[in-house]
Amino acid sequence: MVTDCKNCPLRQHDLFQPMSKEEVERTQKFKSGELSVDAGTPILMEGSNAPQIYTALRGMGLRYKIMPDGRRQVVNFIFPGDFIGLQAGLIGEMGHSVEASTHMKLCVFDRKDFFDFFRNSTSRAFDVTWLAASEEHFLGEALATVGQRTALAGVAWALTQLFMRADARNMVQNDTMPLPFRQQDLADALGLSLVHTNKTLARLRERQLANWSDRRLVIHDLEELAKVAEMELNDLRPRPLI
């Protein structure tokens, strides 16, 4: 039972830009199926030239790179609506691996149709580029965080970011969002050790700024947390959905 693009549950959120009927149809044609994976399943491998690319329909995951010595850098967290495999589709080689952190449902597209999809609609081509630029934008922020912020500000920044992304997808209820990652994942995203990440989370909990336990993150006052993060709270830009 495959979800029809026409009835895509994601598009109802304000976060995603409206699509013309034609764009929906074109996307539907591009879509070759759906993939269901369990938590922990690798989806794309760094350096691979996978024949398929995806959009996260449900569930959450991780983008990460493995260093030669085994250390890991988490590049981003994946939320529903995120496009996966853009680099493979364009450059022919993924710059990072992707794996599922929860059970996930993914829309599947064939890489060989990607160029056609790109050519057949200027607006869709523009959307793909928009997503690439948006990811570049985010990575700049992440780089600044890892490079310049203290551990406390960095963790606060990451949690704020995650909370806003969840909120834009109606995943926040009673100041609470699902956060199915491990502390190690956050540590690897911020370039911190697991131990120090744990202690920093404890500090935020004591200050009642953010409480992450049992795979759920509770934030009562996002503005206060953003202050600790030394960041300004801007609304997320409406983004294209593919």
Add this chain to the structure above:
Amino acid sequence: MVTDCKNCPLRQHDLFQPMSKEEVERTQKFKSGELSVDAGTPILMEGSNAPQIYTALRGMGLRYKIMPDGRRQVVNFIFPGDFIGLQAGLIGEMGHSVEASTHMKLCVFDRKDFFDFFRNSTSRAFDVTWLAASEEHFLGEALATVGQRTALAGVAWALTQLFMRADARNMVQNDTMPLPFRQQDLADALGLSLVHTNKTLARLRERQLANWSDRRLVIHDLEELAKVAEMELNDLRPRPLI
């Protein structure tokens, strides 16, 4: 005396993908002029929605973000052939500032023509997206460096990267390339203090792995340096030129 795209001195390098006559002409039409700026001149500001976008024709520069407390994260170094303002053109807002580190000559394009340029040629639209994805790819590497590598490996990684980019543009002669940045720039790129960056550079110099002084970087054995950087030496991918 404006450089004709037909005679663009950059395109002769193998680093840049060949362009059809039509693509050259379309780019020529897109190009609205040239800009010459001195070292230290700001070119684009973070958060701005500049009416113009650029390609670096000559000279070098910096992309950087300023944190609320004044700290600075250098996001990338700019070499000839680099496209500047893609985020402004697409998202309508730069994620970082850009400034010249040397005297620079820039090809100028009007943002209002960008969408037309994008629509009028699938291959050029693809190229723009390619560049965005490529920058995303690089930022992932940079993030992994700042997050996971030690100071020594990080500095070695950055110098290796810079050297390869220079080499691909025929800027290396006798194992020597121009490197017109300050140590503070490199420090801000790696999230290190100036003092520690200086001492780390001294260590690489003592080991005769890399000698950066008088705005010139000398590397005799790039493979050895890459070993210290804990990275593998891959050829740069041929990239589109806009």
Add this chain to the structure above:
DNA sequence: CGAATCGTTGACAGGGTTCAATTTACGTGG
């Protein structure tokens, strides 16, 4: 020649890492 910018070096302190042990949660098999 003084002011400003950049590079260099030493001393010291601290934020964060590493090591190590304990606790908690959870699934599996007997």
Add this chain to the structure above:
DNA sequence: CCACGTAAATTGAACCCTGTCAACGATTCG
């Protein structure tokens, strides 16, 4: 239903890589 094994979270303590402070040298420029 309980024993056991494994993954994840937590906490304490020692250590060290890197940041901060401070002073000085080199170069450029008006």
